[in-house]
Amino acid sequence: MSRRPLHVGLVGGGRGAFIVHPQQRAVFFDGTRRVTCAALHQDPGVALEEARNWPFPLRGYPSYDELLAAEMKLPPGERLDYLLIVTPNHVHFDPAQKALLAGIPVFCEKPLTTTLAQADELARLVEERNIPFCTAHTYLGHWSSRLARHIVRSGLIGKVRWVDAYYLQGWLADRTEDRGVQQAEWRVDPERAGASGCGGDIGTHALMQLRYVTGLEVARLSAFLETFVARRRLDDHFTVYCELTNGARALVRATQIGVGHKNDLGIEVNGEKGTLVWRQEEPERLLIHLPGQPDRVYWRGEVKANDGFLGDLPASLLAEPTIPSGHGEAFHDAFARLHRCFEEDVRAYQEGTYQGADGSRYATVEDGRAGIAFLQAAVESNARGHAWVSLAGK
Numbered sequence: 001m002s003r004r005p006l007h008v009g010l011v012g013g014g015r016g017a018f019i020v021h022p023q024q025r026a027v028f029f030d031g032t033r034r035v036t037c038a039a040l041h042q043d044p045g046v047a048l049e050e051a052r053n054w055p056f057p058l059r060g061y062p063s064y065d066e067l068l069a070a071e072m073k074l075p076p077g078e079r080l081d082y083l084l085i086v087t088p089n090h091v092h093f094d095p096a097q098k099a100l101l102a103g104i105p106v107f108c109e110k111p112l113t114t115t116l117a118q119a120d121e122l123a124r125l126v127e128e129r130n131i132p133f134c135t136a137h138t139y140l141g142h143w144s145s146r147l148a149r150h151i152v153r154s155g156l157i158g159k160v161r162w163v164d165a166y167y168l169q170g171w172l173a174d175r176t177e178d179r180g181v182q183q184a185e186w187r188v189d190p191e192r193a194g195a196s197g198c199g200g201d202i203g204t205h206a207l208m209q210l211r212y213v214t215g216l217e218v219a220r221l222s223a224f225l226e227t228f229v230a231r232r233r234l235d236d237h238f239t240v241y242c243e244l245t246n247g248a249r250a251l252v253r254a255t256q257i258g259v260g261h262k263n264d265l266g267i268e269v270n271g272e273k274g275t276l277v278w279r280q281e282e283p284e285r286l287l288i289h290l291p292g293q294p295d296r297v298y299w300r301g302e303v304k305a306n307d308g309f310l311g312d313l314p315a316s317l318l319a320e321p322t323i324p325s326g327h328g329e330a331f332h333d334a335f336a337r338l339h340r341c342f343e344e345d346v347r348a349y350q351e352g353t354y355q356g357a358d359g360s361r362y363a364t365v366e367d368g369r370a371g372i373a374f375l376q377a378a379v380e381s382n383a384r385g386h387a388w389v390s391l392a393g394k
Contacts, residue, residue: 003032003347004077005031005032005033005034006032006033006034006081006082006343006346006347007034007036007037007078007079007080007081008027008033008034008035008036008080008081008082008083008084008107009035009036009037009038009039009067009071009080009082009083009084010024010035010037010038010039010040010058010084010086011038011039011064011067011083011084011085011086011087011091011095012039012040012041012085012086012087012088012091013038013040013050013086014040014041014046014047014050015040015041015046015050015182016182017086017182018183019086019109020086022138022331022332022335023084023086023109023136023335024084025332025335025336026332026335026336026338026339027084027339029332029333029335029336029339029340030336030339030340030343032340032343033339033343035056035058035084036058036059036080037058037059037060037061037067037071037080038051038054038058038059038060038061038067039060039061039062039063039064039066039067040054040060042063042091044062044063045062047060047061047062047063048060048061048062064094064095064098065098067080068083068095068098068099068102068104072102072104080104081104081105081346081350082104082105082106082107082132082342082346083095083096083099083104083105083106083107084107084108085106085107085108085109086109087109088186088192088193089111089113089114089192089193089194089200090114090191090192090193090194092108092109092111092112092113092114093113093114093118093121093122096108096122096133097121097122097125100122100125100126100129100131100133101125103129103131104131105131105132105133105342105345105346105349106131106132106133106134107133107134107136107338107339107342108133108134108135108136108368109136110135110136110137110204110205110208110363110368110371111194111200111201111204111368111371111372111375112135112365112368112369112371112372113368113372114193114194114195114200115194115372115376116369116372116373116376118372119365119368119369119372119373120369122365122368122369123365123366123368123369126364126365130349130354130356131349131354132342132345132346132349132354132357133357133364133365134338134342134357134362134363134364135362135363135364135365135367135368135371136335136338136363137204137205137208137212137362137363137367138205138331138334138335138338139205139208139209139265139280139334140208140209140212140334140338140362140363141333141334141335141336141337141338141362142280142283142329142333142334142337143300143320143321143329143337144278144283144284144285144286144298144300145209145212145213145278146317146320147286147298147300147303147317148213148267148269148276148278148286149212149213149215149360150313150314150317151276151286151288151310152213152214152215152269152271152276153213153214153215154311156273156274156309156310156311157269157271157272157273157274157275157276157288158271158272158273158274159246159248159271159272160214160216160244160246160248160269160270160271161248161249161270161271161272162248162249162250162269162270163210163214163216163244163248163249163250163251163267163268163269163270164250164251164253164266164267164268165206165207165209165210165250165251165252165253165266165267166206166251166252166253166254166264166265166266166267167202167203167205167206167253167254167263167264167265167266168254168255168258168261168264168265169202169254169255169256169258169261169262169263169264170255170256170257170258170259170260170261170262171184171256172184172187172188172198172229172232172236172256172257173229173256173257173258173259174229175229175230175231175232177232187201187234188232188233188234188236189233189234190233190234193234194375195234195375195376195379196225196234196235196238196375196378196379197232197233197234197235197236197256198225198234198235198236198237198238198254198255198256199225199235199238199240199254199375199378199379200375201254201256202254202256202265203238203240203252203253203254203375203378204371204374204375205254205265206252206253206254206265206267207252207370207371207374208363208367208371209265209267210250210252210267211367211370212359212363212367213267213269213276213278214244214269216244216245216246216248216250217244217245217370217391218242218243218244218245218250218252218374218377218391219242219243219244219245219390219391220242220243220388220389220390220391221240221241221242221243221252221374221377221378221381221388221389221391222240222241222381222386222387222388222389223238223239223240223241223377223378223379223381223382223386223389224237224238224239224240224382224386225237225238225378225379225382226238226239228257229257236255236256236257237254237255237256237257238252238253238254238255238378239251239252239253240252240253240374240378240381252374262281263280263281264279264280264281265279265280265281266278266279266280266281273290273291274288274289274290274291275288275289276288277289283300283328283329283330283334284299284300284325284328284329285297285298285299286298286299288309290309296309299325300321300325300329301321301323301324301325301326302325303318305318320337338361338362341361341362342362345357373391373392374391377389377390377391
């Protein structure tokens with residue numbers, strides 16, 4: 001017998017928000033989850049109006065406080081099963097904290113919070129209550145990211161020496177925020193975005209790709225947070241030189257003023273035996289350079305174990321592609337893979353069998369916290385004349 005679809009509640013997403021649309025498509029992707037309720041805007045009247053005009057029926061609430069209170073009064077099977085937070089950064093912490101206190105799993109947009117103290121509190125609650133929590137680092141959902149992780153962590157390119165992790169955009173190359181572009185307005189506002197603009201928005205993605213693929217952490221860093229567009233209050237160019245926990249070096253870099261760049265997220269990992277290259281704008285393809293050999297190009301859906309470079313591959317990795325090679329998986333598929341994996345943990349949590357998440361299938365609250373600790377250290381380093389700053393516990 002098939003299980004009922006999980007019920008998902010939205011916080012945010014009204015009045016022209018972008019990220020809610022790929023997120024809700026991903027929720028519905030497999031037919032095993034659906035959005036059933038929402039608090040779509042901080043203005044109660046707008047929230048209810050947006051709910052009435054939403055593309056599909058849902059229970060609309062004037063605020064997330066009222067959503068949580070009303071949903072928890074419903075019987076199991078009718079109430080929400082997890083909360084999806086798609087607000088600007090400064091409205092991540094409060095609904096996430098309240099959902100966790102109510103025993104509701106959380107799927108939250110990145111960056112996790114705007115301060116490390118808030119991130120610490122969410123991590124404490126998740127550990128204390130053993131409850132699923134996903135920080136929505138979309139690009140971990142690409143199948144090729146998972147293959148890259150397997151290759152590097154299995155030692156197939158040897159000990160990591162150098163990593164270049166980057167995210168390059170050009171949409172803020174002029175004062176986009178002055179043209180009434182909602183997505184730009186809040187991203188350059190320190191009250192809503194936090195202490196770093198470019199770093200918080202996309203630099204955290206580059207960092208997460210580095211950590212996810214290599215399994216290494218940043219031990220210390222020297223950072224440059226630069227603002228090239230006049231009168232902009234937050235950085236639009238972010239460059240961080242890092243020492244990793246195995247002694248390797250890395251560059252985590254991001255820009256939003258690189259004219260011509262769209263969403264150019266990528267990673268190059270140089271190991272003692274070879275190099276791995278992956279780019280999000282070509283997500284079906286993974287490139288391996290080996291000394292004295294032709295380049296190896298792996299395509300999603302066409303990967304075979306024991307090919308002379310790859311050894312045995314996890315059965316779960318080989319079974320994961322959802323469509324044949326040549327039919328491109330992309331952004332929506334990556335989001336859907338994260339929700340699919342999160343669903344498994346939510347169901348286990350409800351059945352009393354949840355054992356915690358290890359970060360291999362989606363970014364956890366601890367991954368989100370690591371991103372905020374990295375940003376805090378980068379801001380401190382920049383303020384101290386790009387001094388080297390150690391990350392606590394590393």
